[in-house]
Structures are given as structure tokens and as C-alpha cells.
Amino acid sequence: MDRIVIIGAGESGTRAAFALRESGFTGSVTLVGTEPHLPYERPPLSKPVNGAVQMKPICGAEALEAAGIDYRQGVSAQRLDADARSVALSDGRALAYDKLLLATGARPRRLTCPGSERALDFRTFRDAETIFSCATAGQHVAIIGGGLIGMELAAVLRGKGxxxxxxxxxxxxxGRAVPARFAARLHARHQAEGVGFHLGQGIAEIIDDAVVLSDGTAMPADIVVAAIGVSPDTALAEAAGLAVGNGILTDGHLRTSDPNIYASGDCAAVAQPGGGHMRFESWRNARAQAEAAARNMAGGREIFAAIPWFWTDQYDLGLQVAGLPHPDHQSVIRQLEGGELEFYLDGGRLVAAAGLGVGNGLAKEIKLAEMLIAAGLSPDPALLADASANLKVLLKSVRAA
Known part of the structure; x- marks a missing residue:
């Protein structure tokens, strides 16, 4: 095996390319990306500095060259022939491979109402530049979708007046990703900052200067942004006959239904020990899956078993969530100076934790909680609630035992 091709030059695809070299793979590595830029991180797109959208490169051209990674930028994969082990590109060329990684990511979900073409997406560097260059003080921006992306964008725009x-x-x-306690606090903070909310409302139509809600209300809007989530980009895999569901289906090794093709990042739905497949949309997951897939393509047999984790910054508040909180879990609150933690127990075992506080103030606590989750601990709920009970000491005692 001496040829590995990676389709998708986002966080997952790019990290996989470098992880292959770190794993000792010496064959050819080709990285294919549709955007005409060096690979860049998406989270900074919602955090402009001095009014300018920041493109934070994952790597520089020198690093790609030094690692011997052939980066094909500004081209897309048009067709995958799994039998011939070949990928046809939009520039007319074809790439042969021995192993292939699909890191195709996700695409914004589309509105279906009349006038939907007037709504802007918020996914790529170009999208962010368009929104922030158009949005100026005195205008009104309507964001369709109250998820993490929509709320983060609202916070930034309110900061610009x-x-x-x-x-x-x-x-x-x-409602979907954030624990109810912290979702309510963030909602209240947005209201205090002057963000208007129209909840329980669909979109009837988008016209030149307004969004018409399902109840007939015409809400004035100079700019409309669609932030209704993303769908895994499975088109290439599906056309090639690979198994797909809510993503490209993989086993625990991140291998698809074709043993020579792997998938990682937002496009991958990974088999779970208890049955079924799960897709994780986060920056850290994209990186962790990429590194595991790379090691396996290079000959490893690693089972991907990272704990889900995500974060969001809104105004001066930072939220981090580790694990998968569920409303049916036992909840334990720990009040801390500048914030609070919520732990989630399932049958006594710690399975998730979330923290909301000023800035990055609770990051250390969440990291310790994540390590406790990984240890499979069943802690005394009273200890979790007691702010004077040091989580680091608790972790050390578990490791010693």
C-alpha cells in the first residue's frame, strides 16, 4: 500500500494527512479540498477581530510541503469508483488510491419556503465575509434557527450594535444540544442584550425587506441568515454504493462498508458499542476521528471511543459540555465562583458534565470531569455538589484504586 487519498480539506481531512506521516506512513498522501484556500479552522469564523473575519490556517503551505502532502485545492471529487479504487476530480483528472478517507464534512440545511434563495448560509469563510461585510449598525438581521451557530452569530452581531x-x-x-438549565440562562442573556425572539414560528416566505412568519407577521429584515443546522455530505459515498444513513456508516475502526475506504468528521456515523450509529459534530471530534482513521489506514486496529465534547462562547459566557447529557439522567449541581457545573449520572455512573461561566473559567473543571467520565466512576453525588471537594483529588483517588 503506497497511495492514500483524502477527500475533504477541512479539520478532519487535514489532520488525518499529518497524522498519517506521524504514524510512519511513507507512501503518497493526496489531500483534495474544494475551497481555494489553505485548510482553515471554522470556529473562528464567528469571531471577527476589529470587524474582519479571521481565517486561521490549520497549517501553512510550508508544512504541507515538508510533510510531503500533495494538496489539490479548489477542486472537488465528482465520482468515486470503489471497484477501480479511483476518484474523478472536477478538473478532469483522476486519482488512484489504495486507501481512501472521506472527510467530506457537512452542508447547510436549506430552507424550502418561497424566497429561500434570499437567505445567506453561515458555513464557509466566504459566507462569513459576506455576512459581516453586509451587516452594519442600523440594519436588522433575522437569523433563522436558534441553535448554537445562530446564537453565537447573534451575540457577535449585537456586539457590533x-x-x-x-x-x-x-x-x-x-433545545437540542445544550442542557436545559444552561440553555435557559443563555436565552435570558440574549434577551438582556436586546436580541428579539420569535419562538414556535415557522417561515411562510422571505421577501425583499422582511421575513413573513407562519402566523402572518412580517418581520422587517435587511439581512436574513439561515442557521438551521447541517446535513452530512454523503452524496459521493452514496453514489459509490457505500452504506449511508445519518452519515457515512462506519464500524468502530472508522472503516466504511468498503474495507479500503474510511470516513471521519461531520460526515461519519460511527458504530456504537450498544448498537446503532452516531454522528458527532464538533471541532475536537473531527480531529480525534481523523487521527484514529489515519492510524488505522496505516495498519492499526484502533477502536474510536472518544468522549463527545463541544463548547460555545456567547458574549462573555463560555459553555462546555462533555459526554451526552440526557433529561432522564440524575442531575447534580455544583455552584462555583463565576459559574456552575452540572453533572449527569446514569445508574450512579458519571456519564456527562456541563459548565457555564465567565470566559474559559470552568475549562479545567470540565477537563477533570471528562477524565472522571472516562474512568467509569460512580461518585457520591454529595461530593460532586460540594464545591470544596477537589475533582483532581477525586480523580487521583480513583486512579490509585
Whole structure:
């Protein structure tokens, strides 16, 4: 085996390319990316500095060259022939491979209402540049979708003095991913900052200067942004006959239904020990899966078993969530100076933790909680609630035992 091709030059694909070299793979590595830039990180797109969108490169051209990674930028994979082990590119060329990694990511979900073409997406560097160059003080921006991306964008725009309204079909924002306690606090903070909310509302139509809600209300809007989530980009895999569901289905080794093809990042739905497949949308997951897939393509037999984790910054508040909180889990609150933690126990075992506080103040606590989760601990709930009970000491005692 001496040829590995990676389709997708985002966080997952790019990290996989470098991880192959770190694993000792000496064959050819080709990285294919559709955007005309060096690979860059997406989280900074929602955090402009001095009004300018930041493109934070994952790596420089020199690093790619030094690692012997052939980066094909500005081209896309048009067709995958799994039998011939070949990928046809949009520039007319074809790439042969021995192993292939699909890191195709996800695409923004599309609105289906009349006038939906007037809504802007918020996914790429170009999207971010368009939104922030158009949005100026005195204008009103309507954000359709009250999830993490929509709420983060609202916070940034309010910081620029721009009027913002969020339209959400659910009865409350942040309902899918964020624990209810912290979702309510973030919602209240947005309201205090002047963000308007239209909850339990669909979109009837988008016209030149307004969004018409399902109840007939015409809400004035100079700019409309669609932030209704993403769908895994499975088109290439599906056309090639690979198994897909809510993502490209893989086993625990991140291998697809074709043993020579792997998948990682937002496009991958990974087999779970208890059955079924799960897709994780986060920056850290994209990196962790990439590194595991790379080691396995290079000959390893690693089972991917990272703990889900994500974060969001809104105004001066930082939220981090480790594990998968569920409303049915036993909840334990720990009050701390500048914030609070919430632990989640399932049958007595610690399975998740979340923290909301000023800035990055609770990052250390969440990291320790994540390590406790990984240890499979069943701690005394009273210890978790006691702010004077040091989590680091608890972790050390578990390791000693």
C-alpha cells in the first residue's frame, strides 16, 4: 500500500494527512479540498477581530510541503469508483488510491419556503465575509434557527450594535444540544442584550425587506441568515454504493462498508458499542476521528471511543459540555465562583458534565470531569455538589484504586 487519498480539506481531512506521516506512513498522501484556500479552522469564523473575519490556517503551505502532502485545492471529487479504487476530480483528472478517507464534512440545511434563495448560509469563510461585510449598525438581521451557530452569530452581531432577531420553530432556543438549565440562562442573556425572539414560528416566505412568519407577521429584515443546522455530505459515498444513513456508516475502526475506504468528521456515523450509529459534530471530534482513521489506514486496529465534547462562547459566557447529557439522567449541581457545573449520572455512573461561566473559567473543571467520565466512576453525588471537594483529588483517588 503506497497511495492514500483524502477527500475533504477541512479539520478532519487535514489532520488525518499529518497524522498519517506521524504514524510512519511513507507512501503518497493526496489531500483534495474544494475551497481555494489553505485548510482553515471554522470556529473562528464567528469571531471577527476589529470587524474582519479571521481565517486561521490549520497549517501553512510550508508544512504541507515538508510533510510531503500533495494538496489539490479548489477542486472537488465528482465520482468515486470503489471497484477501480479511483476518484474523478472536477478538473478532469483522476486519482488512484489504495486507501481512501472521506472527510467530506457537512452542508447547510436549506430552507424550502418561497424566497429561500434570499437567505445567506453561515458555513464557509466566504459566507462569513459576506455576512459581516453586509451587516452594519442600523440594519436588522433575522437569523433563522436558534441553535448554537445562530446564537453565537447573534451575540457577535449585537456586539457590533446591530439589531438581531432569532426565529425558531421550537418553543425554546438551544433545545437540542445544550442542557436545559444552561440553555435557559443563555436565552435570558440574549434577551438582556436586546436580541428579539420569535419562538414556535415557522417561515411562510422571505421577501425583499422582511421575513413573513407562519402566523402572518412580517418581520422587517435587511439581512436574513439561515442557521438551521447541517446535513452530512454523503452524496459521493452514496453514489459509490457505500452504506449511508445519518452519515457515512462506519464500524468502530472508522472503516466504511468498503474495507479500503474510511470516513471521519461531520460526515461519519460511527458504530456504537450498544448498537446503532452516531454522528458527532464538533471541532475536537473531527480531529480525534481523523487521527484514529489515519492510524488505522496505516495498519492499526484502533477502536474510536472518544468522549463527545463541544463548547460555545456567547458574549462573555463560555459553555462546555462533555459526554451526552440526557433529561432522564440524575442531575447534580455544583455552584462555583463565576459559574456552575452540572453533572449527569446514569445508574450512579458519571456519564456527562456541563459548565457555564465567565470566559474559559470552568475549562479545567470540565477537563477533570471528562477524565472522571472516562474512568467509569460512580461518585457520591454529595461530593460532586460540594464545591470544596477537589475533582483532581477525586480523580487521583480513583486512579490509585
Amino acid at each position: 446591530i439589531d438581531v432577531s432569532i426565529i425558531e420553530m421550537a418553543p425554546k432556543p438551544l
